[in-house]
Amino acid sequence: MDNLLCTISDGIATITVNRPKALNALDTTTLRELNGLLDELGADDAVRVLIVTGAGEKAFVAGADIKELAALTPLQARHHAAFGQGVFDKLESLGKPSIAAINGFALGGGLELAMACTLRLASDNAKLALPEVTLGLIPGFGGTQRLSRIVGQGHALHAVLTGGMLDASRAAEIGLVNEVTTSEDLMEAAGALAKKLAGFSAATLRLAEETVRRGAEMGFDDALAFEAGQFGVAAATDDAKEGMAAFIEKRKPDFRGA
Numbered sequence: 001m002d003n004l005l006c007t008i009s010d011g012i013a014t015i016t017v018n019r020p021k022a023l024n025a026l027d028t029t030t031l032r033e034l035n036g037l038l039d040e041l042g043a044d045d046a047v048r049v050l051i052v053t054g055a056g057e058k059a060f061v062a063g064a065d066i067k068e069l070a071a072l073t074p075l076q077a078r079h080h081a082a083f084g085q086g087v088f089d090k091l092e093s094l095g096k097p098s099i100a101a102i103n104g105f106a107l108g109g110g111l112e113l114a115m116a117c118t119l120r121l122a123s124d125n126a127k128l129a130l131p132e133v134t135l136g137l138i139p140g141f142g143g144t145q146r147l148s149r150i151v152g153q154g155h156a157l158h159a160v161l162t163g164g165m166l167d168a169s170r171a172a173e174i175g176l177v178n179e180v181t182t183s184e185d186l187m188e189a190a191g192a193l194a195k196k197l198a199g200f201s202a203a204t205l206r207l208a209e210e211t212v213r214r215g216a217e218m219g220f221d222d223a224l225a226f227e228a229g230q231f232g233v234a235a236a237t238d239d240a241k242e243g244m245a246a247f248i249e250k251r252k253p254d255f256r257g258a
Contacts, residue, residue, distance in 0.1 A: 003030040005055070006037060011048035011198045012191070013041050016055050023062035024054040026109045028080070035087045042094050045257070048198040050094070051190050052117055053101040054110075057183065060102045060126070061110025066135070081140030084109065088116035088142050092213075095206045097197045101190040102126045102168075103183065112141040115150060118209060120176065121190050122168040123183040128176065131163035149216065151175050201239035202257035 005016040015037065017024040041047045054060040064084075072080060091098060091113075100106075100114035102122040107129050114120050114128075122128070130139045130147065138144065139160065148156035151174045159166070171177045181189045197205060211230045215223035234240055239255045246253035 001033045001037065003027075004033045004037060006041075008044075008047060010195070011046060012051060012194045013044075013047045013049070014051045014053070016053055017061050018055040020054075020056035020058070022065070023059040023105060024056070024110070025062055025065045026084070026113070027065035027068050028083075031084055031087050035090065038087070038090045038094060042090075042096065048096060048202055048257075049194040050091075050096060050098040050117075051101055051187075051194055052091075052098060052113065053103055053187070053190070057104060059105040059110070060100070061107075061113055062105040063108030063110055063131070064141075069137075077140075084112075084141035088112060092116045092118075095209075096202070097194075097205055097209065099190050099194055099197075101186050102128070102177065103186055108132055108139065108143075109141050112139060112143040112146065115146040115176075116142065119178050119193065121179045121181060121186060121193070122171060122177040123186045124168050124180055125183055126168040126171070126177075126180075127165050128168075128171050129163060129165045130160050131165075133161060133163045147176075199255075201237070201243065201255040203237050203239055204234055204243075204255075207234050 003017065003019050005018045007014050017030060019025060019030065041050065069077070097119065098117040100117035100120045102114055102120060104123070104125065105127050106114050108131060111128050111130055130143050132139050144156070144160055147159060155174045158164070166176065168177065168180045172180050179189065207230050211227055215226055218226060238258050242255060243253045
């Protein structure tokens with residue numbers, strides 16, 4: 001891969017967008033590489049959790065490649081947006097938890113990438129925004145939809161319509177990021193969280209995440225029925241039997257992911 005780095009250790013895959021001279025902007029090549037990498041990681045049972053971050057100290061991902069966007073026809077722009085949406089949908093629905101370690105600017109497509117991750121940690125110098133309106137555009141990689149689902153329509157409309165920048169503390173206040181750390185501690189905190197998740201049952205995490213996401217799109221009664229069904233599926237797994245037996249026997253469970 002030209003624009004991505006990936007390391008795997010102890011069941012944790014760390015993906016680094018590696019275009020620091022372009023502030024890790026997402027061009028088509030980077031999106032295609034990410035799409036293929038997600039296929040590989042999704043099929044690798046040894047990978048339990050993903051961490052996504054950006055190279056360097058300035059940016060997580062500072063948006064899409066504007067020079068590339070400026071050359072697109074309207075039809076090409078639509079296809080480009082649909083492709084980016086598909087890549088981020090794949091990340092979101094991979095069935096494996098993902099953690100965005102936001103180490104600087106997360107703008108436009110960069111924030112949309114972070115929002116497609118399961119959880120988000122940010123360094124205290126991080127800046128987050130959907131500034132597309134300042135270019136005469138709107139977010140196109142799922143930002144208008146994911147942001148409102150994460151922080152509510154009021155905060156989402158303000159961010160999308162003004163293009164305003166949020167610092168890490170404000171992003172945490174509205175629920176856009178889950179935790180703020182110092183720049184020096186960010187990757188250690190992301191690693192610790194990933195290690196904790198990797199210690200749980202992969203099957204349980206997959207069911208839990210699916211239940212939260214799909215249930216949010218249903219009416220409350222339907223969501224409760226869906227949750228009960230998912231609970232039944234979880235109870236039928238070997239990991240559930242092992243987890244409950246370990247609790248009763250006062251020992252650490254040995255989850256196998258099934």
